Each structure stands twice: as structure tokens, then as C-alpha cells.
Amino acid sequence: MRLLLVSYFFEHEFGGAELVARTTRNLLKDELGWNVPVVCFEDGPSHQSGELLRLPIPLALRFNQQWFKRFVLFLNNPLFDWWIRRKMLRLLRDMSPPEGVHCQDLNALLVADALAKVYGVPLILTLHEPVPKRVSPGILPAPVAFVLNAFMGLRDNSVRQALARCHTVMCVSEFVRERVRSCLNSPAAGPVLDLVHPPIEEYLIANAAKSFSARENNGPARLLFLGRMTAEKGLDLLMDALPLLNSAFEISILGFDGPIESRVRALADKDSRISLLRSVPHTVVADLIRKHDVVCCPSVVEEACPKTVAEARMLGRRIVTTDRGGIPEIIRGYSRSFVVELDGKTRDQRVTSLAAKLEEAIEAGPPPPFSTAEKQVENKFIARFGPDPLVKAFSEVHGRIKRASLRGD
Numbered sequence: 573m574r575l576l577l578v579s580y581f582f583e584h585e586f587g588g589a590e591l592v593a594r595t596t597r598n599l600l601k602d603e604l605g606w607n608v609p610v611v612c613f614e615d616g617p618s619h620q621s622g623e624l625l626r627l628p629i630p631l632a633l634r635f636n637q638q639w640f641k642r643f644v645l646f647l648n649n650p651l652f653d654w655w656i657r658r659k660m661l662r663l664l665r666d667m668s669p670p671e672g673v674h675c676q677d678l679n680a681l682l683v684a685d686a687l688a689k690v691y692g693v694p695l696i697l698t699l700h701e702p703v704p705k706r707v708s709p710g711i712l713p714a715p716v717a718f719v720l721n722a723f724m725g726l727r728d729n730s731v732r733q734a735l736a737r738c739h740t741v742m743c744v745s746e747f748v749r750e751r752v753r754s755c756l757n758s759p760a761a762g763p764v765l766d767l768v769h770p771p772i773e774e775y776l777i778a779n780a781a782k783s784f785s786a787r788e789n790n791g792p793a794r795l796l797f798l799g800r801m802t803a804e805k806g807l808d809l810l811m812d813a814l815p816l817l818n819s820a821f822e823i824s825i826l827g828f829d830g831p832i833e834s835r836v837r838a839l840a841d842k843d844s845r846i847s848l849l850r851s852v853p854h855t856v857v858a859d860l861i862r863k864h865d866v867v868c869c870p871s872v873v874e875e876a877c878p879k880t881v882a883e884a885r886m887l888g889r890r891i892v893t894t895d896r897g898g899i900p901e902i903i904r905g906y907s908r909s910f911v912v913e914l915d916g917k918t919r920d921q922r923v924t925s926l927a928a929k930l931e932e933a934i935e936a937g938p939p940p941p942f943s944t945a946e947k948q949v950e951n952k953f954i955a956r957f958g959p960d961p962l963v964k965a966f967s968e969v970h971g972r973i974k975r976a977s978l979r980g981d
Contacts, residue, residue, distance in 0.1 A: 573970050574607040575600065575696075576670035578684040580677045582612035582624075588879040589700045591854060592744075592770045593676040596698070596962065599771065603963045604970075609667060613680075625667070672696060672739075672973060678705060678731075685734040694739035694973050698768070701876050702751040702897065703735070704728045732756065738763040740969050744770050744877040745898030764972070769877060771959045776858045776883055792820035792845075793934040796864035796889075798857070798880045801830030806870030806894065808832055809923050811839055814846070816927035819934040824849055824864065861887045866933045869893040870926055872914060877902065882957050885909075886950070888942055890933045892926070905949055908939060 579593040593610075600606040609623040674696045675684035681697060688695035705724055707717045732755055735741065741763045743749035749765050756762045799805040807827065814823065825836060826849040840846040852860065861867060867884035874897035881902045884891050891909045893899055903909040910929040914922055942950055955961075 573604070573672065574609075574668060574670045575672045575674050576687065576691075577608050577610045577674045577676060578680050578687065579610065579612050579675075580679050582610055582676075588770065589677060591773075591879070592698070592700070595771055595773060595959075596674075596676065599959050599963055600966060603959070604967065606966075608674075609670070669693075674698070676700075678703065681734050682727075682730060685737060688737075695734075695737060696740045696742065696969060697735070697738050697763075698742045698744070699748050699752065699876070700744055700770070702748055702874050703731060703755045705731075736762050739973065740764045740766060742766045742768040742965060744768065745901050747874070747898035747901065748876045764969075766965050766969075768962050768965045769882075769957045770879055771962045772879070772882060772886060772954070772957045773854075774959070775855060776886060777954055777958060792822050793866060794864040795821055795823040795866045795868055795930070795934075796861065797823065797825045797827065797868045798861075799827055799869070799878075801825075801827040801833040801836055803832060804871065804873040805830075806872050806926075807836065809872070809919075809926055810868055810870050811836060812923045813927040813930060814843075816924070817930055817934070819931060821845060821930075821934060822847070823868075824860075826852065826860065857883065858887060861889060864889065865938050866890045866892055866930070868930070869899070870912060871896050871899065872922075873897070875899060886954060886957070888939050888950075890936060890939050892929050892933050906953075907946070908936075 577593065577597055579590070581590045582593050597608045597610060600608050607623070609625065611625045613626070669691050670693055672694045673684050673688040673691065675681050676698050678697075678699060678701055684697070685695055706721050707724075735752065736756055736758075741752055743752060743765060746767060749767055752765055797807060797810060799807070801807055807825075807830075811832075814821075822845050824847045825840070827833070827836070828851070836846075837848060840848050849860075861884055867880065867889045869878060869881050869884070869891065871878065871894055877898045881891060881893055881899055885902060885906050885908075889908070891903060891906070892912070893903065893909065894912045894914050896914065900911075903911065910933045912922065912925045912929050917925065
């Protein structure tokens with residue numbers, strides 16, 4: 573099958589969705605033998621190289637202000653969609669037409685939907701976030717958030733119609749699937765809603781069997797934060813919770829650029845217990861996680877299925893996280909998780925609760941190897957987040973498309 577993959581970002585190391593896009597393409601090519609050309613939007617001039625078509629992102633997205641980047645990206649305005657479609661179709665004329673379009677990013681859904689209609693082929697969407705899409709209060713400057721949410725509200729109907737036209741929506745968590753059902757006017761007549769967790773890479777699965785030792789029992793606890801330096805990831809709460817800890821600790825922060833980066837760097841300059849790590853290839857993240865006792869994922873927004881939490885569980889770390897979005901699905905049945913309940917709490921109460929859970933995780937000591945009973949539970953978890961379910965899901969999608977074609981649907 574020739575499947576055109578559309579993703580806002582693909583080549584660069586941005587976050588979990590981009591990593592899933594690359595992993596998905598490799599699995600479809602290697603396991604199913606599919607031809608998967610890619611269209612993405614990233615910095616740099618337009619270019620077409622083999623099966624990769626890169627369109628330059630708008631000039632506004634190249635500004636350094638993170639909130640402005642996000643504003644323009646999430647706005648997904650009609651003029652931008654029109655400009656992208658026009659430029660994309662011109663560049664795609666020399667490529668063989670696909671048998672299907674696979675959208676890996678909700679921001680690119682309307683563009684992917686237009687391409688599917690132009691080619692007259694089914695649209696498959698992998699949904700990494702809940703719908704309808706909104707920015708939580710406090711994540712961006714209030715005036716920006718207000719305008720952004722107003723514009724996104726105007727786009728809800730277009731997104732809902734595009735969702736309804738999808739052949740299949742692969743939801744990365746049950747939380748996302750329920751949100752899609754509530755968004756569709758007629759769920760029964762809409763797309764097939766598959767539950768397909770984002771696949772964890774093979775090298776991480778292999779690392780799950782390695783040694784668990786992270787520190788000596790009498791040494792300071794080693795904490796780790798992985799993610800963007802934004803308030804939505806809860807990093808500001810974490811920074812405020814650290815001074816409340818009575819236990820000895822060291823914390824490593826591996827974060828992408830974000831609005832609170834300057835504050836984090838200032839704190840790191842004053843406190844030797846806080847270390848900022850340079851960006852590292854994702855292939856060494858497993859080793860980085862294994863060197864720490866506690867992985868901190870204090871997200872305050874409704875995350876669909878954060879890979880960091882899944883990776884930390886797979887590697888047997890203690891996890892301090894929140895009860896937002898699809899996170900409870902990942903840590904269900906995991907005795908090494910410490911969950912902060914956020915609803916109904918002020919910011920100060922959230923900081924205090926986070927500090928208390930960090931203390932509990934530290935006092936539990938270095939994580940030991942899994943017991944026999946734990947291994948049985950974790951093997952089932954690895955099976956859910958391994959590559960096989962994704963490959964099987966796409967095979968079934970291909971079968972449904974072929975059967976519909978034979979029926980003349």
C-alpha cells in the first residue's frame with residue numbers, strides 16, 4: 573500500500589508525536605512493506621528528496637517567542653491551510669498518487685483532509701490529543717489564550733466534519749477515544765475508532781530487562797524531568813515543590829525550549845542540586861532514565877498518552893505524576909506510581925501535594941528489579957505499548973479499505 577503520511581513536524585526532535593510519526597513510518601515500511609512518502613512542515617526551504625516533501629513553516633513560527641509560535645501553530649487558520657494546500661499540491665504533482673492519507677497531527681488534519689478529497693482516498697488519523705482543542709488557562713499570556721481559544725472555537729465545526737470523514741481514527745488512549753465520541757454528532761455513523769497506544773521503540777523494550785540500580789541506598793535520590801519547559805508540563809510546580817522537600821535529592825532536567833526556561837536556568841545557577849542537561853538523542857533516553865530513581869511528570873493539562881510516563885514504567889522507575897487525561901491508563905496497576913490529584917486545588921495546594929508525593933517516592937528508596945508477579949503485569953503492559961498492536965491495526969485498516977473497494981463503497 574502507498575500511504576501518504578502528513579505531519580506538521582517529522583525530521584526534528586520536538587516531542588512524542590514526532591517520534592511516533594517516525595516510528596510508525598519505519599514499522600509500516602519494514603513490517604508491512606508499504607511505501608510511505610512523508611509531507612512535513614519544518615524550518616528551511618522547500619525541498620523534495622525521494623519520499624520526503626518538506627514545506628517551510630510560516631515565517632511567524634520562526635520567532636523565538638514560544639507562545640507566539642504556539643499561537644500561530646494552533647491557530648491553523650484558513651489562509652494558512654489554503655497556502656499549504658496550494659503549495660503542497662504543486663509539489664506533489666510529480667509523486668505517484670497514494671492509496672490513502674495518514675495524518676499524524678491534529679494541527680494538520682484539515683490539510684490532510686483536503687489532500688484525501690483531492691486524491692479521492694481514505695483518510696486515517698492518529699490522534700495524540702483530545703478534541704476539541706483548547707489552551708488551558710495560565711499556559712499562555714491571558715490575552716493570547718483568550719484569542720486563541722476563540723479562534724479554535726470557530727474551527728470546531730470544520731474539525732468535527734473532518735473527523736467524521738475519516739475512515740479510521742487511531743486514538744492513543746481510551747481518554748482520547750471517549751473525547752472523539754463526544755465530539756462527533758453521530759458516532760455510530762462516523763469513523764472506526766481504534767485504540768492504538770503509541771509504540772515504544774525496540775531499544776527501550778530491550779533496556780527494560782537491564783539492571784535497575786540507580787544509586788546507593790545512602791546517596792541522594794536522583795530525580796528526572798523530561799519534557800518541554802512549559803507550565804502545562806507542570807515544571808513550574810515542580811520547581812516550587814523542590815524547596816519543600818526534606819529528603820536529600822538531585823534533579824536532572826532534560827527539557828526542550830519553553831517559556832519558563834529562563835526561570836529554570838536561574839534556579840539551576842543558584843542550586844547545585846539542579847542540573848540542566850543538553851538535548852540528547854532519543855536513543856540514549858533509556859540509559860538516562862535508568863540512572864534515576866524517580867521520573868517526574870506533573871502535567872497539569874489533559875495529556876493524551878505521554879510517552880515519558882510509559883517509558884519510565886517500562887524501565888521500572890518510580891513515577892510522580894498527575895491524574896490528568898490518559899495518564900491514569902498508563903499507570904493503572906503500577907505500584908511504583910505516586911499520583912497527585914489536581915482537581916479542586918489552588919496552585920499552592922498543588923505544589924504542596926506534589927512535594928508530598930515526591931517525598932513518598934524518595935522514601936520508597938531506589939527501585940528494585942521487578943518481582944516475578946510484577947514481571948507478569950509489566951510484560952502485558954509492554955505488549956500493549958510494543959510495535960505489534962500498531963502493525964496489526966494498520967493491517968486491519970488496509971483490509972477494510974480493500975473490502976470497501978471491492979464492494980464499490
